[in-house]
Amino acid sequence: MVTIVPVDQFIADGGYPGYTPLGDRADWLVKPSGPFREADEQRFWFLDFHWPQGLTPMGLACVEDVYSWGTQLAAEALPVPIGRGIAHRIAGTHIYAAAIEVTHEAQVAERTRRLRASLPAFVNNFDAIWAARVGEIGAWWDRLWSVDVSSLSRPELGEYLREARRFHRRAFEIHFEVMYPLLINYLGFHRACTGMGIAPGEVAKFLQGYDTKIMETDRTLYTLARKARQAGLREVFVAHAAHDLRGALSRRGGRAASWLTEFDDFLRLYGDRAEGTSDIALPSWAEDPTPPLKMIKSFLRDDADHDFAAARNAAVEEREAAIDAARAGLTSPEQEIFDAGLASCQVANFPWWQDEHNLWIDLRASLPLRWACLRVSDAVGAGRPDDALFLFWPELMAVVDGTTPYDTLRQLVEDRRQYFDHWQQRRPDMPKILGTVPDAVTDPILIEVFGLDRHFLQAVSAGDGHTEVRSLTGMPAAGGVARGIARVLFDAAGLHRVQRGDVLVCESTSPNWTPAFGKVAACVCDGGGSLSHAAIVGREYRIPTVTAVGVATTVIQDGDEIEVDGTRGVVTVLRRAARIESLGAVS
Structure with a gap:
């Protein structure tokens, strides 16, 4: 029996006050974004976990760059044999996503042929390719970061906004042009391993134990917590809310002031990241250091710290033991296949990249857009600093370019803010899936990254959340x-x-x-x-x-x-x- 989860409630909702579908003017390659329509009930949609708070109107523009443009461009360019990227729909302020499948056998065969021709060069040159992309992103970021947006005139602010949007879009072009071949290469190795009798759960272990920028950030946070404890500052952290800690430490002086200097050094190195994936509504740590201070405060509740070195050594030992055990069960010809596949995945390591890339792309690509939007709010005398985030991209540019007076949008912004708050509270009750639920998902990306395996589908379809x-x-x-x-x-x-x-x-x-x-x-x-x-x-x-x-x-x-x-x-x-x-x- 086919399971269908209705989309009616989201069609009836209508979206943000003053919202009009963006598919006729937003950038997309294969499928546009937009609200749910009746025809969407015939497809399978899953609630995207990347944006759990919901998205402001400007946040929805950012998601277009991620899915409607980034995934679809990369999937077509590579190409991905069985998929043309990801489409998304808006339910209130929340995002549901679906794979854009390629089902015609001849098209799959042709896309597979093209992929096989291009993939080896990517894998063999991955280090150089990724270094070049990081350099491109970094140079663009440095240009935008160096601009004092508070000094920009209206025309200059408009140019900065357009440049920031181009940067955001390009960052996610890079994201998926790198992600797809890395993932496909890994999945090829995974299939080879399971075909030779290696347990599926073992394969990912072969690629663990490699350091990333995200882990480096965590270690530095724990080091700061340890230094605060050694400096006798634990009681200061315990006695004050995170948003009051900077003032309390500054007033204390002495060791507390020295610790604050180290914390500011930390923010200079790691502060250009936000608390979520490409969400323009979220400030960076440098803008609002409350999140890292909250974490340090929570670490100071404990007498013991996480032993990063021991965990790293254990991960490496498990990796090497898993590789040795896998090889021991293979014939000599199978070992050659295993060794070649492992070597290619070690050179182009998807699990490592999956964490490493976040610092360069996901956690900061939307920040220049945020800075400019805050400046717009200030320039037009908005009631709150983030009011401009509740404008859609065309509205924002019309305000900046002077064709729409902001005063005509004030009430609309307030109505949208209330709408956002309403849907944020509804997140725990949002259906995990919508539309026609398949017996199984065949797209390996949806299985291995999003976890949409057979059991997941059965659990959410049964509605056994009691x-x-x-x-x-x-x-x-x-x-x-x-x-x-x-x-x-x-x-x-x-x-x-x-x-x-x-x-x-x-x-x-x-x-x-x-x-x-x-x-x-x-x-x-x-x-x-x-x-x-x-x-x-x-x-x-x-x-x-x-x-x-x-x-x-x-x-x-x-x-x-x-x-x-x-x-x-x-x-x-x-x-x-x-x-x-x-x-x-x-x-």
């Missing part, structure tokens, strides 16, 4: 068994609530969640496959992780005691929060 369920299954992403109190979060803003030994339960993680992996006992995600951020970081930090559970955030309640078996992919609710509280186990 409290009576005590055992859940998902994808065994990072091995080991751990128990702890569940902290159910829908975005990273609440990460400071997570205490050492807790179990993080969420839709999925992105790099802004990574510092918490140094103190959680385990991680459970609704979505995400073996190549998702949570899976990769779980393996690197030696944290048992189960992904693609589907209904974890609805079945598991905040405060439940749960057990996570990352080796088998099983999550068990041991005691409900109410029961624990009645026994005095938690305050």
Whole structure:
């Protein structure tokens, strides 16, 4: 029997006040963005975990660059044999995505032929290609970063905005022109391994244990926490809210002032990143250092720090042992195939890149656009600094170019802000999937990155998100068994609530969640496959992780005691929060 999850409620909603579909004027290659339509119910859509807070109107423009342009351009240029990128629809302020499939056999065959001709050169030259792309992004970033937007005239601000939008779009062109061949190369190796009898869960281990900029950032945060403890500043952090900490430390002087100098040095190196993926509504750490200060404060609750060196060594040892064990079970001809595939994936390492690229692209590409929008708000005398984020791109440019007086949009901006707040509160209840649900997803990208495997589809289709369920299954992403109190979060803003030994339960993680992996006992995600951020970081930090559970955030309640078996992919609710509280186990 075919399962259909209706889209009617989102069609009836109508979207942001004053919203008109952007598909007739936004950049797209294969499929435009826009609101849900009746015909969309015939396709399969999944709730995208990258933007859990929802998106402002300017945020929706950024997503067009990511999906309607970035994925579709790269998938056509490579080409990806069975897909033409990702289409997306807007439900309230939230994003649902769908693969644009290629089903015609002759087209698949032709695209496969072209891919085989181009892929070897990419893999063999990956280091040089990626270095060149990082150099391009870095040079563009430096130009935009060096401009004092507060001094720009209206015409200059318009030019800066257009340049910032071009930068954002180009950053995501690079993102997917690199991601797709890396992933396809990995999946080819994965198929070869499983075809030779190697367990699927072992393959990702062969590529773990390599350092990234995101891990480097985490280590530096923990170092700052350790130095604060050594300087006797723990009580200052405990006694003040994160947004008051800078003032409190500054007033204390002495060692506190010295520590603040080191923290500012940290922000100069790592502060050009936000708390989410290409979300223009989120400030950078340099603009608002509250998120890293919250994390440091949470680290200081503990007497022990995460041992990064031990975790790294364990990841490397597990990698080498897994490779040796896999080779030992193969014939000599099979070993040659294995060695060649492994070597290509070590040169062009997708799990490493999946975390590494975030610093250069996902966490900061939207920041120049944000700076310019804040300047627009100031220039037109808007009521709040971020009011310009509640304009759609054509409206924003019309205000900057002087063709639309901002005063005519003030009430509309306020109405849209209320609309955003309404839909942000609805996120926990958003359907995980919409439209016609297939028996199985064939696109390996949707399986390995988004975690849309057969079990995920069954779990969300059954609607078994009720409290009576005590055992859940998902994808065994990072091995080991751990128990702890569940902290159910829908975005990273609440990460400071997570205490050492807790179990993080969420839709999925992105790099802004990574510092918490140094103190959680385990991680459970609704979505995400073996190549998702949570899976990769779980393996690197030696944290048992189960992904693609589907209904974890609805079945598991905040405060439940749960057990996570990352080796088998099983999550068990041991005691409900109410029961624990009645026994005095938690305050």
